[in-house]
Amino acid sequence: MRSLLATLLAFSLAGSALAGDLRGTGDLGVVVERANGKLLVVEHTGDTRLSEIEGLGDLSHASVVFSRDERYAYVFGRDGGLTKVDLLKGRIVKRVMQSGNSIGGAISQDGKWVAVSNYKPGGVRIFDATTLEMVADIPAEYTPGKLSKTVGLVDAPGNRFVFSLYDGDQIWLVDMKDPHKPAITRFEHIGRAPYDALITPDGRYYIAGLFGEDSMALLDLWHPENGVRKILKGYAEHDEKLPVYKMPHLEGWAVAGSKAFVPAVGQHKVLVIDTADWTILDEIDVHGQPVFVMARPDGRQVWVNFAHPDNDTVQVIDAESQHIIKTLKPGKAVLHMEFTPRGEKLWLSVRDDNRVQVYDTATMTLLKELPAEKPSGIFFTDRAHRTGL
Amino acid sequence: MRSLLATLLAFSLAGSALAGDLRGTGDLGVVVERANGKLLVVEHTGDTRLSEIEGLGDLSHASVVFSRDERYAYVFGRDGGLTKVDLLKGRIVKRVMQSGNSIGGAISQDGKWVAVSNYKPGGVRIFDATTLEMVADIPAEYTPGKLSKTVGLVDAPGNRFVFSLYDGDQIWLVDMKDPHKPAITRFEHIGRAPYDALITPDGRYYIAGLFGEDSMALLDLWHPENGVRKILKGYAEHDEKLPVYKMPHLEGWAVAGSKAFVPAVGQHKVLVIDTADWTILDEIDVHGQPVFVMARPDGRQVWVNFAHPDNDTVQVIDAESQHIIKTLKPGKAVLHMEFTPRGEKLWLSVRDDNRVQVYDTATMTLLKELPAEKPSGIFFTDRAHRTGL
Numbered sequence: 001m002r003s004l005l006a007t008l009l010a011f012s013l014a015g016s017a018l019a020g021d022l023r024g025t026g027d028l029g030v031v032v033e034r035a036n037g038k039l040l041v042v043e044h045t046g047d048t049r050l051s052e053i054e055g056l057g058d059l060s061h062a063s064v065v066f067s068r069d070e071r072y073a074y075v076f077g078r079d080g081g082l083t084k085v086d087l088l089k090g091r092i093v094k095r096v097m098q099s100g101n102s103i104g105g106a107i108s109q110d111g112k113w114v115a116v117s118n119y120k121p122g123g124v125r126i127f128d129a130t131t132l133e134m135v136a137d138i139p140a141e142y143t144p145g146k147l148s149k150t151v152g153l154v155d156a157p158g159n160r161f162v163f164s165l166y167d168g169d170q171i172w173l174v175d176m177k178d179p180h181k182p183a184i185t186r187f188e189h190i191g192r193a194p195y196d197a198l199i200t201p202d203g204r205y206y207i208a209g210l211f212g213e214d215s216m217a218l219l220d221l222w223h224p225e226n227g228v229r230k231i232l233k234g235y236a237e238h239d240e241k242l243p244v245y246k247m248p249h250l251e252g253w254a255v256a257g258s259k260a261f262v263p264a265v266g267q268h269k270v271l272v273i274d275t276a277d278w279t280i281l282d283e284i285d286v287h288g289q290p291v292f293v294m295a296r297p298d299g300r301q302v303w304v305n306f307a308h309p310d311n312d313t314v315q316v317i318d319a320e321s322q323h324i325i326k327t328l329k330p331g332k333a334v335l336h337m338e339f340t341p342r343g344e345k346l347w348l349s350v351r352d353d354n355r356v357q358v359y360d361t362a363t364m365t366l367l368k369e370l371p372a373e374k375p376s377g378i379f380f381t382d383r384a385h386r387t388g389l
Numbered sequence: 390m391r392s393l394l395a396t397l398l399a400f401s402l403a404g405s406a407l408a409g410d411l412r413g414t415g416d417l418g419v420v421v422e423r424a425n426g427k428l429l430v431v432e433h434t435g436d437t438r439l440s441e442i443e444g445l446g447d448l449s450h451a452s453v454v455f456s457r458d459e460r461y462a463y464v465f466g467r468d469g470g471l472t473k474v475d476l477l478k479g480r481i482v483k484r485v486m487q488s489g490n491s492i493g494g495a496i497s498q499d500g501k502w503v504a505v506s507n508y509k510p511g512g513v514r515i516f517d518a519t520t521l522e523m524v525a526d527i528p529a530e531y532t533p534g535k536l537s538k539t540v541g542l543v544d545a546p547g548n549r550f551v552f553s554l555y556d557g558d559q560i561w562l563v564d565m566k567d568p569h570k571p572a573i574t575r576f577e578h579i580g581r582a583p584y585d586a587l588i589t590p591d592g593r594y595y596i597a598g599l600f601g602e603d604s605m606a607l608l609d610l611w612h613p614e615n616g617v618r619k620i621l622k623g624y625a626e627h628d629e630k631l632p633v634y635k636m637p638h639l640e641g642w643a644v645a646g647s648k649a650f651v652p653a654v655g656q657h658k659v660l661v662i663d664t665a666d667w668t669i670l671d672e673i674d675v676h677g678q679p680v681f682v683m684a685r686p687d688g689r690q691v692w693v694n695f696a697h698p699d700n701d702t703v704q705v706i707d708a709e710s711q712h713i714i715k716t717l718k719p720g721k722a723v724l725h726m727e728f729t730p731r732g733e734k735l736w737l738s739v740r741d742d743n744r745v746q747v748y749d750t751a752t753m754t755l756l757k758e759l760p761a762e763k764p765s766g767i768f769f770t771d772r773a774h775r776t777g778l
Binding site: 022023024025026027028043045066067068069070071072088089109110111157158159202203204222257258276297298299300320341342343344362381382384385386387 | 413
């Protein structure tokens with residue numbers, strides 16, 4: 001009887017919680033193992049691995065958003081796959097191939113809608129976050145019969161999504177009040193070839209980088225009636241041009257207090273921008289071409305990683321003095337960094353050394369290493385509570 | 390066999406999850422039922438009640454912080470009780486009577502330490518967040534043999550706590566690097582009778598209100614070596630004095646962009662302060678004496694409730710124009726308000742009508758009401774991810 005009980009209990013627990021018992025989800029996260037299409041589920045209280053989830057398809061350039069209860073992750077794969085993952089059970093809930101080629105997504109403010117940005121067919125598709133059924137298909141038709149690749153898709157306050165049309169030189173604002181009939185506002189001629197975008201942490205300003213010109217396009221979402229204006233004109237023209245090894249991610253902008261720290265495309269510099277008038281205040285010389293420029297949640301430090309051939313290095317900038325206060329050599333190919341919610345630790349992925357490292361941000365020293373196969377993106381669940389992540 | 394299996398399964402599930410099944414904790418919260426010493430566990434995705442927890446003692450002026458995994462709540466009762474509650478199981482994990490009279494607490498940046506601010510005996514005590522064992526006792530001895538009431542206890546980046554000595558006219562900064570031997574920095578003569586304090590959302594500035602003079606005391610935690618300075622001198626002197634029905638909570642300051650919105654003590658006004666130099670920019674006339682002045686997470690709206698006899702009213706200020714855009718009459722005795730993490734909804738407690746209301750913040754309309762017995766404070770788990778909450 002005793003062993004029958006034990007067997008039945010084991011069975012019932014396995015059924016209700018494959019990867020673990022009842023637990024909080026505020027300290028969970030995922031690490032993308034790009035090469036083998038896997039996710040590691042991790043937790044950042046004890047800094048451990050909890051489970052592995054296989055079968056996510058092509059995870060190159062994959063990104064992740066979270067449900068508002070911080071239980072589910074939505075994974076956007078390059079192959080057009082949209083996968084909903086249960087972090088508590090450590091398994092896939094549902095997976096749909098929603099396009100031929102996609103480049104990231106977003107979840108609405110109310111948590112009900114997941115939007116995916118597609119290259120092929122060019123446009124945005126919106127899914128019910130519970131069921132992954134498609135509720136809206138928005139082809140990015142910028143001229144009759146022509147669909148644009150879409151980029152820089154983010155969520156915005158007021159249950160809106162914003163994205164840019166790479167081929168169409170436009171920004172579209174999507175209001176999800178009526179989810180089956182989203183209201184679309186189109187901003188045309190915003191500048192040539194927007195290639196990525198960001199939204200400021202307060203959700204007010206949407207800024208698209210322009211591949212075709214030396215400036216950026218800014219939309220004030222408190223005043224969409226004012227249209228899009230150009231900022232930072234000529235921000236890259238005053239220096240020798242270097243070959244661009246990797247376009248910086250605009251999501252990697254850091255806003256700390258009234259300053260934004262921005263990777264300068266193709267230069268060994270981080271630009272410091274005044275967010276009151278979007279002019280350049282300063283330039284900081286750094287070790288290589290910056291890729292991600294990320295502010296610690298308290299805004300006192302800015303951590304920077306770099307493009308090849310300098311991607312073995314991470315530098316820490318003091319946001320107040322703008323001096324580099326630390327240069328770290330974590331290992332070969334540092335691809336991504338993620339702060340814990342209140343910033344006491346930072347995780348980073350070292351792809352070619354097959355490990356994830358955890359740093360104490362107060363001392364900027366290594367606390368721990370975890371094994372991971374070719375890790376790239378690291379995403380923690382507190383993103384669920386923030387705009388634009 | 391089938392019914393034995395069912396029974397055993399039911400037994401095993403009841404043991405692992407009394408109040409509910411496996412679920413995320415990012416959308417949980419608690420509502421304090423002050424009169425009967427109870428907590429309601431709630432969730433703000435569907436806006437429902439999940440469970441009730443009894444036996445928390447005197448909950449007048451109770452406040453709550455959360456563990457970094459968002460599973461546990463720490464409840465600070467007026468009677469000196471410190472209670473750790475499991476939100477998933479809907480029950481008390483541990484309860485200690487740690488003093489005779491206390492006034493709030495905080496949890497350290499790394500989530501390991503819970504600090505409680507005491508009136509009697511005057512001082513701060515610090516507990517292991519897992520076990521509730523006391524790790525440090527810090528009597529607020531400001532002169533030999535005299536202990537001060539402590540107020541305005543908050544957490545700060547760098548695993549520090551900050552609090553003020555009401556009787557001692559001091560601010561103390563506690564560094565938890567060595568938790569069993571916290572390093573204390575004392576700032577003396579900071580102004581007469583600090584009665585409450587706040588820390589800005591980025592964790593940089595600690596500001597104590599002074600009951601004994603017409604100004605506030607500011608400590609820049611990036612530069613504690615510069616000491617404490619007075620700001621907003623004479624901020625209340627230029628108007629007729631009204632009897633103060635309720636001291637405003639300084640936690641109720643709202644920081645939106647570069648402006649802070651502050652309740653003016655004893656006046657029917659909200660002050661607008663420039664956070665760059667801490668001077669008054671403007672005053673906004675409001676319906677009564679403001680108590681909580683809270684910014685929606687995107688900083689576009691500021692919601693205000695009022696002291697008796699105007700506590701049936703809530704006003705919404707547009708942060709940009711500084712105009713009042715809505716006056717609501719939720720019911721008798723609106724005591725507290727809490728935004729959902731990304732600000733699409735606001736919950737408020739209407740004590741004397743025995744209900745909690747949920748508003749859509751975009752339309753400022755009522756979405757739903759929940760029954761609650763004499764509800765006061767409302768606290769959502771995303772506070773775990775923020776500084777000073």
